[in-house]
Amino acid sequence: MRHKARHKGPVITMNWNTTLDVKTRVAVGAGARQKLSSILAQLGAGKRVLIVCQPSTAVHWLRDILDTLPGEDFQVTTLEVPDGEQCKTTEWLLRIWEHLEGRGFDRQDTIVALGGGAVLDLAGFACSTYLRGLNLVLIPTSLLAQVDASIGGKNAINLPTGKNLAGTFFFPRAVLADQEVLSTLPEKQITSGLAEIIKYAMIEETVAKSTDYEKGPKPLFELIEDMVKESVEWDDPTLAGLITNCIKMKLYVVHRDPHETGVRRCLNLGHTLGHAIEAQSEFELSHGEAVAIGLHHITKYSVSQKKLDKEALERVKEILMRAELPTDLPKGLTKERLIAQMNSDKKRSGDKVKLVVPQSKLGVVDFESSYPVTELAKLV
């Protein structure tokens, strides 16, 4: 299936120095995927290229990507991994390593991850560990992967005991965030990505204060409020602007704090409860749906602590509902289990837990305070 973008703006290319001595080229816009071969040439990459994809992305986009890699210049192989979260396993990690080993990949060669956040996480992990790192190029195909998972250099697979328990920090050499590939994305996944975009809007002021990120003339929150008055289509020009904006915001945050010791914690707004809901619902809710509930509940908590006014809470609820995201805990999840799950959060240290809490007005958060773990019960 091919779709043409109605609004084809220019592809914006940013050269990003990650502070960890890796330069990442980030191309954003309709048609960005066409830059793959020229970027590989600029990197001086070897001939061998492995494309890791899932059935959904293979059927819609693999041929298209293969067409951009001329046979005389590249030896391209592909590996299709199972859909969604099921690919983030040691079994599939091993299959990728074996694939690379069997075909004689060396450190100049490249892995291209074509898919949602799950494929990016798996391929990134495999790429960072094989020969201590090949070239990694990410082509994020879900909205959530474009605004979040493709940026920041975190990669992970799941272990039987929990999600993302084995992971690395490893930066891609290039990210090609192409809005056209969103044309085949199921509606539920567009909605899921919107939750992360709303999160960015809720931290915008604080990020602008703590990093070199510059706000536009209108707060992101207001832009999204206008956009969600109607159902959001993949080729909405406002969405295109928001994707670029969120990517920039995350790049600035990660540049300032690559290892999450300070401002990067802002990105976890709504995620402490969100992760617990995701795990307890056995991934029946998408990441974004769980985060949406987390955003609503942490805002409620802030209002109960008199740190934010009720009107802000109403706006958060309204924007989430208009984006067709859930705001309340799903039936069937017990509060005790959610609290127990939150207690095992990676951000816990002893009887304290770091929480990111909205403060004073929408766009501002406190990311520095620690709270007694007993406060977690007030989030549900």
Ligand SMILES: NC(=O)c1ccc[n+]([C@@H]2O[C@H](COP(=O)([O-])OP(=O)(O)OC[C@H]3O[C@@H](n4cnc5c(N)ncnc54)[C@H](O)[C@@H]3O)[C@@H](O)[C@H]2O)c1
């Ligand atoms: N590393 C990070 O910084 C980071 C950040 C956020 C999330 N994540 C991880 O990302 C994953 C969630 O990512 P996600 O929301 O993209 O989910 P996903 O990767 O599971 O993709 C969602 C679904 O959409 C399908 N899909 C993706 N692109 C498509 C397209 N263009 N057309 C048709 N179908 C398409 C996938 O096959 C899948 O069924 C989780 O594993 C999460 O842990 C990582």
